[in-house]
Amino acid sequence: MRTGERRPTLADVAAEAGVSVALVSIVMREAPGASAATRQRVLEVARRLDYQPDSRARLLRSGESRLLGVVFSVRHPFHDDLLTGLYDAADKQGYELTLSAVTPRRDERTAIAGLLQDRCAALILLGPLAPTAELATLADRLPVVVMTRAVRHRAVDVVRTDDSRGLQLAVDHLVELGHRRIAHVDGARWVASADRRQGYRDAMRRHGLEEFVRIIPGGSGEEDGARAARLLLDDPPTAVAVFNDLAATGLLDVLRRHNLDVPGDISVVGYDDSSFSALAHIDLTTVAQDIDTMATLAVSRAVERVAGAQVVHRETVIAPRMVIRGTTGPPR
Structure with a gap:
């Protein structure tokens, strides 16, 4: 069907095949009541007209959503x-x-x-x-x-x-690598931000790193991560766990633009394991849901x-x- 053309209807198929609309409906629903020859003729016409059954309309008409x-x-x-x-x-x-x-x-x-x-x-x-x-x-x-x-x-x-547990896993991973000065870029008022923030605090406390707790205001978008990165530049930690992957990409961009090596100068962990985080030029360590x-x-x-x-x-x-x-x- 070309752009601008009317979408073929059940009635169009019926007229072209020389049968009733009810019979076309029976064929499209794969219900009994049509002969093999009629079924084949209707399906051929439907294919030729590029007719696509509207399953949503059918469900609504049946009264069963x-x-x-x-x-x-x-x-x-x-x-x-x-x-x-x-x-x-x-x-x-x-x-x-x-x-x-x-x-x-x-x-x-x-x-x-x-x-x-x-x-x-x-x-x-x-x-x-x-x-x-x-x-x-x-x-x-x-x-x-x-x-x-x-x-x-x-x-x-x-x-x-379990978002609290997710940030704990991130901190545990960084501590195992030898990091102590670990910051967290939070999600501001976004959903799950409070749980992830608490998970970060709990993990830092469990590892005896309360004195290094540092929470940077963030958010859910790239611009939020970029803004947080600029706040870290004066005294960068050795590692940072970010609210989500999208904010982490914004943070990574600013760090690299200021010639900070990742992970040599600073390690970064995201959250969500979004599909883009595995791309070669991002290659982000992250917490997967x-x-x-x-x-x-x-x-x-x-x-x-x-x-x-x-x-x-x-x-x-x-x-x-x-x-x-x-x-x-x-x-x-």
Whole structure:
């Protein structure tokens, strides 16, 4: 179909094949009621017209929504990785995803409202910023699963990583390499920032390094990491654990522009193991979240709630792991 052309409909296929719309619908649904010859003729016409069945419309017409609405942020590359896992998990459960993005000019409430209009069976929210009371009110309307954030309310299901443990793993790795002057660039008010900040403090205390605790204001974006790096330049530590991979790339850029060798002069650890962190020119040591497990559990929990199941374990916390690459090494 060329750009600007009308999308072929079920009626177009029926007219071209010389059969009723109802019969074309039977063929497309792979339901009984059409002869082998008719089925073959309809499918050939559908291919020739490039007809694509609208499965979402079919589900809505049937009164059975097998759509899971997902709210994500375009500012978080890790959300892109989570979406890949969620698509795979939903497909295995016989569900489809419909997405609604939070952007710099489109807030979270607007994104959620769009999905409610789509009559989704359940919502999966990636790192929502809404207050707990607001999420609980939403959960009164349909099942809600929150990912990557702790929410303490019995009506809201949660699937997240143990973020405190993640930063502890990062500090443990750096200490094993011989570092003592380890700083942390935090995530400001972003989801999971408090847990990661506390994990850093706990690990430094456990290793007897309280005097070296140094928390630099940061955020979730490259510009936040770059700004934090400039704050470190006057008295650089030998290692730094950053709130997430995207901020870590901004920090790496500034360090290298100021002729600081990574990891020779300073080691850097990110968080999330976002897909870009393994690129050769980044090669970032990072804390990985188990995307496949998280996605599978989130979709399963949503489907269980849709089916009316009583879920005993409202919150599931997944263990993170270290992925060691080229941005960490022993201090000089």
